[in-house]
Amino acid sequence: MSWGHAALDLAEDADERAVKRAYAARLRTTRPDDDPVAFQQLHQAYQAALDWARHRAHWQDEDEDERGHDLSAAQATGIAEALPLDQALARSFAHDATAAPAEVVWTAVVDDADAHDPVRILDRGDTPFPPAAPAAPARATEPLPQPAAAQLDPGTFAQRVIAEAQQSEPAAFERWLQLRPELWSLRDKPLIGDHVLHHLLTHDAPICADNFDLLAQCFGWDDVGSGLDPYEANACRLRLHRLWVLQPRNQHGLARYLHRPQAPVNADEARTRLQRLTRPWQPWRALWDAWPAHRVAAMRDTLDLLGVHDADDAVPPLRPAQVAFWRALADGQRLSWPRMQLALLRSALCALVVLAVMTLLGVLGRAPAVAMQGVYAALLVMGVGALLLPLRSLGQWQLAEEHPPVRWPLLRLWLIPLLAIGALLVIHLGDARIAGSALAWATLGLSIRRWWHRAGYVFQFNGWLLLGIWPFLKLGGLALMFGEVAVVGALLAWTVDAMTKVVHR
Template identity: 30%
Template sequence: MTPFKRLGLSPGSDEREIKRAYARELKRCRPDDDPQGFQALNEAYQQCLRIVAQRAVAFALAATDEDDSAPPSAIAQTQPHPAAPTPPAAPARDASSQPAPKSRHQAQPASHEPHHADPAEPQARYFDLQAFLEELFDFAQRRLAVDLQRWLRDCEPLYSLDLKHALRAPVAHALAQREPPLAPAATDAIAEYFDLGALYDPDPRLRHWLAVASDRGARSVAFERILGEYRNAHDRLVDRWLFGELQRPAFWPRRALIALIPSLPSRLRGLLLRLQRVGPEWLERRLDPGAVGFWLRACDPERLDPRRIAIAAVRIPLYYLAAAWFVWLLMAYDPAPLQDIPRNIAVLFAAWVAAALGWIGLRRLQRWMAQRMGWDPFVAYTIVLLAACAACAYWLPFQAALIACVIGFVQARSRAAPVPAMLCFLIGALATIAVTPSSLLAYDSAAPLIPIAAATVLPLHDFALSRRLGVPMAQVRAGAGKLWRLAQILAAVAVAGFLLR
């Protein structure tokens, strides 16, 4: 089946029809459901684009033949000995001793039989686009940008302006899809030669492809720079372990050692997150996919993956036994620290599971509040902590009041306008005391409710104002908002409450 038939097109379809057909077929053949079918579809799509680009180059060459304005050595001709080599990658040779070498993107003779062309007969021309792109990118990958510019200037087939103009779209598209991406300097040199970033260009695709190529090149350099910090760590054994774990196939003794040493799993996850922010598409291409998937799941704080549970099930008994043995030595071999070891380990593991589930629930509640109610994470954590203080006020009144005061002070000081926020917090506490009946103030459990109510004033103000103005709560927190007026209202309530008591 030809690539055009795979997309349901005729061989004469243009690039727009190819992209529409690819988008239509992509809805039927998703990469998650049918990876092999998607790969075949993508190969057919890329091959169709190459055929269309080759066709555009052929049209440009035909126009050059009709115009007869290009120099005779612009394109390789169908003669037994081509005219001139491509850009000098090696010193020039004596033409009298041996024939000139052929470039990979110059044409070969149409027939192997000797053919004596008539000087008056127009000679056919051919340009191998794929070979030219491979040679161009290979040279750009190995040499400096200055050498690349000289290579392009000396490329004899590009002496034809029509051919050079016809190559702009294929080169830009190939730059955007190049793997690995070229360095930004090489991309800039190619873009400058083919004039890809011109603002006056009527084809916006060229600027888009150039922007994609530049972005991918810069991110690829940053990706390799991060890996280089661990690849070249000759004096740090831990960094070499981490780099070997990500680059080489799974070696379970090394993986177990990294999992059992404190802070190493979180450090490895931090490295993977840095790489994921820079180049998520290269995370499993340039690193070992098994190691990447294992550590991203084993160190994810927002899910209880079996890998994470297995690591905790090994670390908790090991750490507990080490601590018990140390205490046993300090206590002069007293058997008390070594008693009830299985029960204590089970309690610690249950506590770890409860803490992990609580953290997961807290993060999900934060996301729900941010998506449904428009609350930023700071306000979400504030509300959750204040609710926890109110729930514990009966049993731990002093501790709940102290935590509520700290929360109110922190959220007032973290604002862009802390003075009115601090006044709202203090006057809110006075207003709460003024409106609370004297009979309730005699109870210890009522004392922590005063700072809790005062600290709740600020997030309620942010929530009401964000709903009224239709802006995010983070933007409300960045300004004073209606805090001065709210402080005046609370002061009036406090004065009225004290006068009426």
């Protein structure tokens, strides 16, 4: 028995006419404006019951044709009374069926609330009747005109569904889906869902996660037998939601997407971050936006949450130049020109502060020498700030492991011996012992740090350890002027590291 018959409280042998009468009776209490969900269920039950009744009638007609039974005059009269023909024509046909005509061909039009139902020919062929006195010929009947059924284009309507999902809030979009008559058809709804899913998987359509869930529920994408990979569906959902929060009108959605308990983000902050990534590229403005230390980390977290790892991942309205700039600043393992520019800007700001303070002290104390010292202090701060980032990058480059390989592996391996040899040349050939010794001791510190870090040793400070090495620290202070000692120590630490990490592997 059809589930539609059960939903409409019909018997199993209920014909098409009974199904339509039950559906019309239910429509009086179930209206689409009052309860869209119940109306959609009622319409689906009506379609299922109608299809069952039509198939059942078709099977019965085939069985009767195989048996070869002919219609009698009484049967013809009963059928004529059941058909929704003109009443006078029905009486005339019933009277003529017992009176005269030997051969009659007649048609009927089934009254159907669904405009798509075609004109059905109930009987066609030679129907024998008992011979009788000739009578007036039966009036020819023509099928009642039916309006042309508008063919639904699933692809076009799928585009309409996608556009509505991009523009509407979840509550309004859910009601819109429930009130679409195009989605009440059991035949058209799967076709529309296939077109919508194909478009979402292959195109960038900004849709919020809630609206995507409504589409999945409407078209059954989350069902077990849908055939859609749940991981692929979730990846598509996240990708479209990230595109949705990038739209300027969805700043509140972007704030909720970026918000973390340890790093709260409000709507204004979300709008500001989005503006940094979407405004036209201006190098000096971008550098000025990045000079506070916390902004680089905030923009790095924003790009990570949005799934934008490089300029190639930038989708409208993001600017590839802005994305590349902030990504270069966030990459602390590589020395790049944007990082160098930012270091110069920060050191220049610090130098200006030092110069302003020293000049103010010189003016208030009436000491011009203090103001001149401020100039030297500002230049020193500027130089240290400019060299700090390259030295830090040099240290990270030397401390990196052999795998994965880094840039310029040969130079990385032989840098410490080259620096040690250079320190000796400065001391003996350049007759600059102080400068050469400073270079030698810096090389020793770098070599020890490289060996200690790559060997995996961990240093734990202890007060007793300080007392034990205190004599050596005093001797080291005396040996600062002897760069040759530092050169020997640097070469020794480098040799141990090279033998364990390079040669043996």
